[in-house]
Amino acid sequence: MTLPPGDRILAALAEAADGPLADVPGLQVVVEPDAEALARAVASALLARLAAAQAVHGTASVVLTGGGIGTAVLRHVAELAAEPAPGQQVDWTAVDVWWGDERFVPADDDERNEKGAREALLDRVGVPPERVHPMPASDAGFDTPEEAADWYAGALSDAAGDGPVPRLDLLLLGMGPEGHVASIFPDSPAATDERTVVAVRDCLKPPPTRVSLGFSAIAAAEEVWLLVSGEGKAEAVARALGGAARTDVPAAGARGRRATRWLLDAAAASRLPGAG
Numbered sequence: 001m002t003l004p005p006g007d008r009i010l011a012a013l014a015e016a017a018d019g020p021l022a023d024v025p026g027l028q029v030v031v032e033p034d035a036e037a038l039a040r041a042v043a044s045a046l047l048a049r050l051a052a053a054q055a056v057h058g059t060a061s062v063v064l065t066g067g068g069i070g071t072a073v074l075r076h077v078a079e080l081a082a083e084p085a086p087g088q089q090v091d092w093t094a095v096d097v098w099w100g101d102e103r104f105v106p107a108d109d110d111e112r113n114e115k116g117a118r119e120a121l122l123d124r125v126g127v128p129p130e131r132v133h134p135m136p137a138s139d140a141g142f143d144t145p146e147e148a149a150d151w152y153a154g155a156l157s158d159a160a161g162d163g164p165v166p167r168l169d170l171l172l173l174g175m176g177p178e179g180h181v182a183s184i185f186p187d188s189p190a191a192t193d194e195r196t197v198v199a200v201r202d203c204l205k206p207p208p209t210r211v212s213l214g215f216s217a218i219a220a221a222e223e224v225w226l227l228v229s230g231e232g233k234a235e236a237v238a239r240a241l242g243g244a245a246r247t248d249v250p251a252a253g254a255r256g257r258r259a260t261r262w263l264l265d266a267a268a269a270s271r272l273p274g275a276g
């Protein structure tokens, strides 16, 4: 699969990475002019990625993110899926949908990443309910986020059959201005937790109680795409791609098995080496 070319592709960054980034498989940095162009380009690439996975396996699996750019991508996916281009025809009845993180609040709370994803995409493309795997809400019968996290780890492992995590063709991550991905925040217990799914408490960003994939589950995905827009995130992007420790900038530790793609708008890329 080829991503649409960005306004500038900083391939030199990956080539020059003989230091801290040398062990990142398939590292790519794509820069689009603005958030709208980024969301549209990622949506197009996402459809192509799922279609390619279905061509090989018959099914595809995607891990969704919340956040501004993540939800904008899903809206564009829904639009493009209505009249798919060649190579982007996805059979939505054969797509498994998981989440990278979720807020431990009631199911109808607007803070739920699941709610945003359903409105933006899932209610519009017809993924069968049994293939949609939301992280539990706080009113779904779990007293604590720890119980919810353990349950989701079990759901992943049940789907895998053997091993802790099923095949995840594509895992999307947004990033916060301090470098958090999913709900793994800097210097938090989740940043050093080896479990596939972790409970998160006392987040600096509200709501404070969450459930998140851990780094071990993120690393099991075939491809990890980090979607980042806005000048407020430029410093964290530069630190992550400059080889920061994952405890300091969690985004630095998000890597896929075959590919790790940083998909940025120009503002988010503005502090990278080579940015004009």
Ligand SMILES: O=C1O[C@H](COP(=O)(O)O)[C@@H](O)[C@H](O)[C@H]1O
Residues within 6 Å of the ligand: 065, 066, 067, 068, 069, 070, 101, 102, 103, 113, 173, 174, 175, 176, 177, 181, 182, 183, 205
């Ligand atoms: O809290 C969260 O924040 C990140 C980033 O969100 P953004 O609005 O700054 O793009 C998001 O990726 C994550 O899923 C979410 O729970």
